[in-house]
Amino acid sequence: MGLTESAMHDIKISVRxxxxxxxxxxxxxxxxxxxxxxxxxxxxxxxxxxxxxxLRSLNRMNDLIGNVKINGKVMVDNVDVYDRKVDVVELRKRIGMIFQKSNPFPKSIFENVAYGPRINGLGDRKRLDEIVESTLKKAALWDEVKDELGKSAMALSGGQQQRLCIARALAVDPEVLLMDEPASALDPIATAKIEELIYEFKENYTIVIVTHNMQQAARVSDFTAFFYMGELIEIDETRKIFTSPEKKQTEDYVTGRFG
Amino acid sequence: MERHFERELDDLKRHLVEMGALVDRQLDDACEALFGGREDLARAVIDRDVEVDVMDNEIDKQCQNILALSQPVAVDLRLLISALQINNQLERVGDIAVNVAERTEALARSTTFLRTSRLQEMIQIARIMVRDSLDSFVSGSAAQAGRVIASDDVVDNLGRETFRTIVRSMQEDNAKIEPGAVMLILIHHVERLADHATNIAEGVIFLVEAKLVKHNPGVL
Structure with a gap:
């Protein structure tokens, strides 16, 4: 696969x-x-x-689509996520997802963040307040919304809505964050904020991000995997993919000479 | 369909080749001036150095623009990095042509001594190295670049030998002390010329094979 032994010493997600x-x-x-x-x-x-x-196969989001057949293994912390004993709701709590288009619930900012902990049985208002504040801070949104937590999430800007969705995913304390083009609908400033968050989140989370923006992949990721027609062509350290990829197909793609 | 970006890269390569041709001509004229005792030609080389400097700045600017506006990656990024390095080396080759030309006057009356030393042979090898390094850039040949790097030792050895011969001549004949001292300086310049060719060849290997051979000849 091209990854160095040391880089792969610990494995969070293993797909076979x-x-x-x-x-x-x-x-x-x-x-x-x-x-x-x-x-x-x-x-x-x-x-x-x-x-x-x-990306969606990592937390079984494809289960929601009819007529899908999957074989092979997706192991997260050595547990097969497709094992029949796995609780899918619990799995998606551990492996959160952020989508291209921000999709806040038509509720208040507070309720969007409190939703996950609440359905997990947390009713203590003081504890919910703490979680909402700390997660909004982690998502770098707290300073912008702290005085209007009761306001509808739909009134926020696109960039704020996306950070709210990130806060919502963080509120249930996940280990892995899957991001599907999380900044493609945002302006450069909002994009920079999301990228900065991704960089900071590395300390606490394992992140997998799909992006069409090559420079974004280069800026935010440690490893890059190049897919083509359903196959994994190459995965390696990002700096290697963007300076001297092993495969010609990868080079043609990252340099824009594809097809 | 050829993209605008690829045309820019082609334009950069063409510009570098022009820079190479210009400094090669400078070296050619500087050598002819030196060994033929032609001070007029030496003057022309010195005056023309401004053209080398202008082209050096233009290529630097071109690289900066491509880096800033197109954010190249992989082989394109390596081309930009190599282009900056090669351009810098060519500008210094141009400076050496000036250094050689500047010694013409001091050696105008010692051309026989100059021709009988092995300095001429040394310059020839170093100049072939410069040309071959540029050819390896144009053809994208890491093998040719590798041969240029291997030639550096030949020039260094010849330099040491020429140094000893000139010093012996100076010891034997007082009249040769003054031109001999100038020739010893020239040996140093020619060694530097071979070093610049080596650096260009290292840039070519980085471009073609993504290998850093600078300070690491074991990679070759």
Missing amino acids: DLNLYYGGKQALRNISLDMPPNRVTALIGPSGCGKSTF
Whole structure:
């Protein structure tokens, strides 16, 4: 796979021979890769290459789509997430997801963040207040909204809404964050804030991010995986992918000479 | 369809080759001036150095613009890094042409002594190294660049030998002390010329094979 022994000493997510079919169409072909904890792994590749499908397979979001067949293994902390004994709700708590389009609930800012802890049975208002404040601080949104927590989340700007969605994902204390083009609908300043968050989050979370923005992958990630037509072509340290990738296909893609 | 970005890279390469041709001509004229005792030609080399400096700045600027506006990666990034390095080395080759030309006057009456020393042979090898390093850049040949790097030792050895021969001539004939001292300085310049060719060749290997051979000849 090209990753150095030392970099892969600890493994948070390990995928082996993963195949995924949408009906008769195979979307992922024999994907095997490892992702270390507390690192950012970027998934890049042209539209339809399978990177988002792969991302969604890590917390079983593809289960929600009908007619999907999956074989192979996705291990998180050595537990197969596709094992029948796995509680999918619990799994998605541990492996949170942030989408391209921010999707706050049509509720107040406070309720958006408190939603997860509440459905997990937390009713203590003081404790909820603490969680809302600390998570909004982690998502770098607290200073902007602290005086209007009762305001509708829908009234926030696009960038603020996306950070609110990040706070909502953090409120249930996940270990892994999956991000599917989290900044593609944002302006450069809002994008920079999200990228800064990703950088800071490394300390506490393992992050997998799908991005079409090559420079964003280069800026925020430690490892980059290049997908093409459902196959993993190459995964390596990001600095290697962007200076001297092993495979010609990877080089053609990152330099924009693809196709 | 060729992209605008690729045209910019081609333009940068063309510019570097022009810079290479200009400094090669400078070296050619400087050598002819030195060994032929032609002070007029030496003057022309010194005056033309401003053209080398202008082109040096233009190429630097071109690299800065591409880096800032296109944010190249992988082989394109390596091309930009190599281009900056090669351009810098070529500018210094141009300076050496001036250094050589500047010694013409002092050696105008000692051309026989100059021709019988092995300095001419040394300059020839160093100049071939400069040309070959540029050829390896144009053709993208890491093998040719590797041969340039290997030639550096030949020039260094020849430099030591020439140094000893000139010192012996100076010891034997007082009249050779003054031109001999100038020739010893020239040996140093020619050794530097070979070093610049070596640095260019290292840049080519980095560009083609993504290997850093600078200070690390074991990689070759």
